[in-house]
Structure formats: C-alpha cells, structure tokens
Amino acid sequence: MKELTQPDLKVFYDAVTERMIRYAKIETTSDPLKGSYPTSVKQYELAMILYDELGKIGIPARHLDDKNYVVYAWIPSNTERNSESLGLIAHMDTAPDASGKDVKPWVLKGYGGGDIVLNKEKDIVMKSSDYPVLNRYLGQDLILTDGTTLLGGDDKASIASIMTLAEYLLENPDIPHGQISIAFTPDEEVGGLARDLDIDLFGSDTAYTLDGDHLGYYFDETFNASEAVIRIKGRSVHTGTAKGIMINAVDIASDLMKSLPEEEKPQYTEGTDGFYHLISCNASCEEAEIRLIIRDFDRDSFKAREEFIGSIVHDLRTRYGDFIEYEIIPQYSNMKEVVSKYPYLTERLKNAIEDAGIDPVSEPFRGGTDGSALSFRGLPCPNLSAGYENAHGRFEFVSIQSMVKNVEILLHLIDRFVH
Numbered sequence: 001m002k003e004l005t006q007p008d009l010k011v012f013y014d015a016v017t018e019r020m021i022r023y024a025k026i027e028t029t030s031d032p033l034k035g036s037y038p039t040s041v042k043q044y045e046l047a048m049i050l051y052d053e054l055g056k057i058g059i060p061a062r063h064l065d066d067k068n069y070v071v072y073a074w075i076p077s078n079t080e081r082n083s084e085s086l087g088l089i090a091h092m093d094t095a096p097d098a099s100g101k102d103v104k105p106w107v108l109k110g111y112g113g114g115d116i117v118l119n120k121e122k123d124i125v126m127k128s129s130d131y132p133v134l135n136r137y138l139g140q141d142l143i144l145t146d147g148t149t150l151l152g153g154d155d156k157a158s159i160a161s162i163m164t165l166a167e168y169l170l171e172n173p174d175i176p177h178g179q180i181s182i183a184f185t186p187d188e189e190v191g192g193l194a195r196d197l198d199i200d201l202f203g204s205d206t207a208y209t210l211d212g213d214h215l216g217y218y219f220d221e222t223f224n225a226s227e228a229v230i231r232i233k234g235r236s237v238h239t240g241t242a243k244g245i246m247i248n249a250v251d252i253a254s255d256l257m258k259s260l261p262e263e264e265k266p267q268y269t270e271g272t273d274g275f276y277h278l279i280s281c282n283a284s285c286e287e288a289e290i291r292l293i294i295r296d297f298d299r300d301s302f303k304a305r306e307e308f309i310g311s312i313v314h315d316l317r318t319r320y321g322d323f324i325e326y327e328i329i330p331q332y333s334n335m336k337e338v339v340s341k342y343p344y345l346t347e348r349l350k351n352a353i354e355d356a357g358i359d360p361v362s363e364p365f366r367g368g369t370d371g372s373a374l375s376f377r378g379l380p381c382p383n384l385s386a387g388y389e390n391a392h393g394r395f396e397f398v399s400i401q402s403m404v405k406n407v408e409i410l411l412h413l414i415d416r417f418v419h
C-alpha cells in the first residue's frame with residue numbers, strides 16, 4: 001500500500017474531527033417502543049445529510065432508501081488485478097439509554113491524565129477512578145460531551161472514518177481497490193438487525209460492520225440469542241374462601257424463576273459462558289407473564305438451554321395444571337457458524353489492524369450485532385471496533401487518533417482485498 005504521509009494524516013485528523021462533531025449534533029435516537037421500523041424519523045435527517053455529502057465528495061453511485069432510511073454508496077473497482085468486493089456498514093442511530101438531543105461535543109487536546117470536567121456549571125466530572133479506560137488515552141485528543149447527553153461516537157465515529165476513507169480514495173485514484181459497498185443503517189441499538197438492508201442492492205459478497213469500543217478490537221463470534229415468554233393463568237377468589245380453589249399465578253411464577261440455575265445469570269458469567277436473564281415478571285394472582293432471554297455461544301448448549309425452559313414448564317404443568325404456556329422467540333445466531341466458512345475475512349481484518357501498527361485483540365462478543373443477522377442472510381460480516389468508549393451514557397467519548405487509525409486500518413483492509 002502507498003505510504004501515508006504526514007499531510008495525509010493531518011487531512012484525516014481534520015476530516016474525522018469535523019465529521020464526528022457535525023454528526024454528533026444531529027439527534028438520531030432510536031425508539032425501542034415503536035414496534036415498527038424505522039423506529040424514529042429523526043434518523044432520516046442524518047441519512048439525508050450523509051447522502052448529500054456522499055454526492056459532494058464525488059461518490060459515483062449512491063442511493064437513499066427513504067422508506068427504510070438506509071444509505072448506500074458504491075465505489076467501483078479501479079484495478080485490473082484480482083480483487084474481491086468489500087462492504088462496510090455502520091449504524092446511524094444512538095442508544096435510547098441516554099439523551100441524544102442537543103449534544104454539545106467539544107475537544108480536549110492532549111489529555112494529560114486525571115479527572116475531566118465536562119460541565120463546570122452543573123459540576124459534572126468524569127473521574128479517572130470511575131473510568132480507568134481513560135488511562136489508555138494519555139496524550140490523545142478526545143471528543144467529549146457536556147455531561148448531559150451521550151456523544152453518539154457509537155456509531156458516528158465509524159461513519160466519520162468510513163466517509164473520510166471514501167473521500168481519500170476518490171481523491172487518490174492511484175490507490176488500487178476492488179469494488180467497495182458502503183451502507184449506513186438505522187435502529188441497530190433497538191434490535192433492528194439491519195433488517196431493511198437490501199443485500200442484493202448492496203452488491204458485496206462479504207462485509208464488515210464497524211462498531212464497538214477499544215481501537216484494534218475485532219470479533220467474528222457473537223451469542224446465539226432467543227427470548228422465552230411464559231404465561232400463567234391463575235384463579236383468583238376471595239382469600240377467605242380460597243381453600244382448594246385459588247391458583248396463585250404469583251406463586252407459580254416464583255417457582256419458575258427459582259428453577260433457573262443461580263450461577264448461570266449474567267452477573268456470574270463471562271468469557272464464553274452462556275446465561276439465562278430474567279428481564280421482566282408481571283404477576284398477580286389471576287395471571288403472570290415472565291420474560292427471559294437465553295444466550296450461549298455454542299449451538300448445542302443453546303438448544304439445551306431452550307429445552308431446559310421447556311422442561312421447567314413441563315414440570316410446573318405436572319404439578320399445577322395445563323394453564324401454563326410458553327413460547328421461544330428466536331432473536332439472532334452466532335455469526336461464527338457462517339463467518340468461519342470465510343476464514344480470510346477475519347484473517348485480513350487482523351492483518352490490516354497489524355499493518356496499521358496496532359495490536360489486534362479478538363474476543364467473542366457477549367451480545368449480537370447487525371452482522372449476526374446479516375451473516376445468516378448471506379452476507380458474512382465480522383466486526384471491527386469503532387474505538388469509542390463509555391457508550392450509551394453521558395461519559396461517552398472518542399479519541400480523534402483512534403478514528404484516524406481506523407481510516408488507516410480500512411485502507412490496509414482494502415489493500416488486502418487486492419491480489
């Protein structure tokens with residue numbers, strides 16, 4: 001690959017900074033309660049801005065799906081050499097966990113360690129003792145919030161890096177590359193799973209999502225995931241005359257919850273451990289509904305977990321009667337099953353991170369990504385970290401140097417798709 005010069009890096013630095021700040025100011029919070037996709041009209045504003053900007057930087061082909069709020073861009077191959085198509089995907093929405101309205105990003109140059117005052121007036125301080133991750137960023141330039149909103153570096157830092165990469169490629173047509181497809185999608189934070197990304201239109205055989213914290217982290221493995229819903233019909237009568245008649249759904253719900261193995265809950269698990277997690281229980285004597293999620297990396301033990309829930313329900317039915325029902329709602333699957341058939345995808349990503357002078361770190365991701373669903377829809381899709389920190393909260397920040405490094409990593413990745 002062509003050596004990057006100091007002026008190139010300065011261009012990247014200025015471009016990702018300007019973009020990150022501009023995108024952060026656009027409110028794009030997704031809505032977990034909407035029930036249909038896209039979940040918020042707000043995201044469309046950023047989609048339009050990105051679509052226009054892609055035109056301005058000279059992208060030869062682009063498309064805005066104004067029904068589903070997906071932005072597409074294509075840079076055709078410019079080389080006679082053998083190359084494979086490569087997709088890059090990032091999400092436009094921000095998490096509903098914290099406000100994304102009136103975000104006021106600011107830059108702290110050369111972080112010198114210690115606490116950071118985010119908001120003098122409101123006395124909001126990011127303490128280095130609470131956020132030891134700050135120690136990774138000594139001497140770097142950080143984009144921060146005013147302590148009242150999230151930043152939205154998740155995932156706008158990735159959008160800033162991808163846009164800057166695209167701009168650089170168009171300004172430097174002598175850099176050989178295969179066909180590159182880019183997509184910006186809505187609703188990642190609320191389980192959208194890139195459902196409305198048109199894979200045929202996207203036109204790439206493989207892709208990477210860019211998302212996640214810590215520069216240089218990547219993964220090709222996620223949980224298998226489903227949700228179990230158990231409904232219990234009780235029989236409520238006056239407590240004074242209840243003997244032999246009353247069936248208290250609260251008692252049965254409580255029995256069910258106690259049947260879950262204590263040590264297999266999120267608070268006791270890590271690494272490649274799976275778990276059961278109770279997310280809600282609404283119960284009265286008359287009826288109860290319990291919702292829990294099931295997670296496991298291994299397909300067989302995931303199936304065994306789902307069956308275990310079935311067996312608990314079966315036992316309760318034997319003891320109490322047939323008025324207990326349950327259903328298992330599939331959510332997403334471990335992308336490894338698909339991605340492992342394309343070992344070069346992970347290998348090239350790892351190499352590209354190394355090429356950029358960063359130590360690659362990979363660990364199975366204890367969650368799911370849009371790539372978990374896309375992989376099973378036919379677009380194998382590992383993930384490269386965006387490099388933001390403290391996502392989904394008011395102490396979120398992103399290092400400008402990390403975003404620049406991600407542009408470099410992407411350039412090396414593109415290079416590895418040309419032979």
Ligand SMILES: [Zn+2]
Pocket residue numbers: 091154155188211212
């Ligand atoms: Zn994200």
